[in-house]
Amino acid sequence: MANGQWFPPEWPDRIRALADGTLTPVTPRRAATVMLLRDTGTGPAVHMLRRRASMAFAGGAYAYPGGGVDPRDDDRAVRWAGPPRAWWADRLQVAEAEAQAIVCAAVRETYEEAGVLLAGPGEDSVVGDTTGPDWEADRAALVARELSFAEFLDSRGLALRSDLLGAWARWITPEFESRRYDTWFFVVALPAGQRTRNASTEADRTVWIRPEDAAAGYDRGELLMLPPTIATLRQLAACGSPAEALAAAPSRDLTPVLARARLAAGEVVLTWPGPEEFTRTVPADGPATA
Numbered sequence: 001m002a003n004g005q006w007f008p009p010e011w012p013d014r015i016r017a018l019a020d021g022t023l024t025p026v027t028p029r030r031a032a033t034v035m036l037l038r039d040t041g042t043g044p045a046v047h048m049l050r051r052r053a054s055m056a057f058a059g060g061a062y063a064y065p066g067g068g069v070d071p072r073d074d075d076r077a078v079r080w081a082g083p084p085r086a087w088w089a090d091r092l093q094v095a096e097a098e099a100q101a102i103v104c105a106a107v108r109e110t111y112e113e114a115g116v117l118l119a120g121p122g123e124d125s126v127v128g129d130t131t132g133p134d135w136e137a138d139r140a141a142l143v144a145r146e147l148s149f150a151e152f153l154d155s156r157g158l159a160l161r162s163d164l165l166g167a168w169a170r171w172i173t174p175e176f177e178s179r180r181y182d183t184w185f186f187v188v189a190l191p192a193g194q195r196t197r198n199a200s201t202e203a204d205r206t207v208w209i210r211p212e213d214a215a216a217g218y219d220r221g222e223l224l225m226l227p228p229t230i231a232t233l234r235q236l237a238a239c240g241s242p243a244e245a246l247a248a249a250p251s252r253d254l255t256p257v258l259a260r261a262r263l264a265a266g267e268v269v270l271t272w273p274g275p276e277e278f279t280r281t282v283p284a285d286g287p288a289t290a
Contacts, residue, residue, distance in 0.1 A: 004218040005278065006061045006226050012268075012282045014176040015261045019268045028172055028180035030098065032106035033066025035168065035232060036114060037242035038190040038208065044242050045210050046233070047114060047196050049203035061224045062214070065113035065200070066106070068181065072148040073104035079153045081123040082163030091167055092184060093254065103162050106186045108149045112142055113200035118165065118188060119158040126161055128193030139199065164188055166249025168235075171228035174259035174270075182256070185232055187249055189242035211236040227278045228257065 017023035036047040046064070053060045074097040083091075088099035111117045111130070120126040138155075141147035153160060165186045173180040190196070198206040209217075211233045217223035218230050225233075239245040259272045261282075268282040 003277075004221050004224045005230070006224050007280065011176065014178075015268050015270055015282050018176040019261050019263050023176060025175035026178065026180050028182040030069040030102060030105070031067060031181040031183040032069070032102050032109060033064045033183055033185055034106050034110045034165070035064050035185060035187045035236060035245075036110065036116060036190055036196065037187060037236075037245060039241055039243075040210065043210060043212075043240055044236065044245060045208040046214070046236060047190075048207055048209060048214065049113065049198065049200060050205040050207075051202055052204045061226055061229070063226070063229055064185075065110050066183070067109040067113070069101045069105045070108065070145065070149065072150065073101035073108065074098065075148060075150040076100075077154065078104060078150040079119075079159035081120070081159040081161050088162065091250075091254070092170075102184050103165065104149050104160065106165060106184070107160050108142060110188070112139060113203070114206075115139070115197045115199045116190065116194050117158075118161050118191065119153060120161055121157055121159070123159065123161075126164070126191045126194075127158065128191075130194060131197075143201075164191070166246045166252075167254060168245075168249055168252050169228070169232055170254045170256045171231075172256050172258040174261070176261060183228070184254070185228065187236075187242070187245045189246060211239075227259075227272055231257075231272075231274065231278075 014023060037044040048062045048064060050062050051059055085096040085100050088103055089096040092099050092102060107118045115130055117127055117130050138152055142152055165188055167184060168187050169185040172182045214223060215230060215233045215237060218225050236245060257273055259270060261268050261270050270280040272278040
């Protein structure tokens with residue numbers, strides 16, 4: 001049985017166009033996604049959402065909460081706790097303003113899509129329950145971009161807890177895709193007192209699932225995923241707890257992972273650096289094969 005790798009029908013033609021020079025890659029948009037973990041006593045479970053089938057990009061695929069950077073996420077007025085922006089700039093290998101924007105996007109998107117807020121009134125505290133009409137009104141305003149994240153934090157006297165995140169990986173959408181993202185993946189432990197909910201209009205289902213169980217579902221062809229999702233799930237399966245994953249994050253290699261398409265014996269071969277399981281061959285005519 002085929003695995004659950006997301007591979008849309010238009011990709012072969014776009015890959016061939018890229019290979020013969022008739023397709024110009026679009027510039028990827030900076031983004032962040034969060035692998036939210038909780039302890040089960042026998043290992044971590046990760047929070048995942050299933051994108052609605054109607055979504056133009058990765059419809060029906062399982063993913064983590066996340067999204068693109070808001071142009072206002074680099075606002076210097078953002079209340080901040082944890083490692084300074086310079087530390088994050090060095091870790092993510094970008095400028096300080098960009099580092100802040102990426103971390104802000106991770107925290108903001110986690111709140112927008114899962115209802116979990118990585119912020120607190122002090123450097124060693126985090127908010128508890130974030131449910132209720134007032135919280136929901138603020139979350140909706142953030143989603144609608146009527147309220148910036150800096151304004152939201154300031155209005156509630158909260159500081160972003162950057163120390164609660166661990167940078168895990170960086171993947172860039174292949175050059176032949178029409179929607180491209182330069183995405184940083186972070187690991188986070190679910191704060192005490194908070195709980196997730198399906199707050200995203202882009203998802204029709206959310207689950208807490210052990211990484212190894214999600215990977216097994218992918219291998220059976222039951223769970224549809226993009227390469228970075230299944231790749232990071234396999235990596236998380238080696239961690240015995242959320243704390244272990246966070247402890248491993250500082251030593252993780254953040255070299256961008258970008259798929260490449262090359263011509264070989266009249267065929268186009270699509271490969272991702274690292275795991276060979278994502279390799280695809282696109283014949284001169286016809287659909288792609290694994």
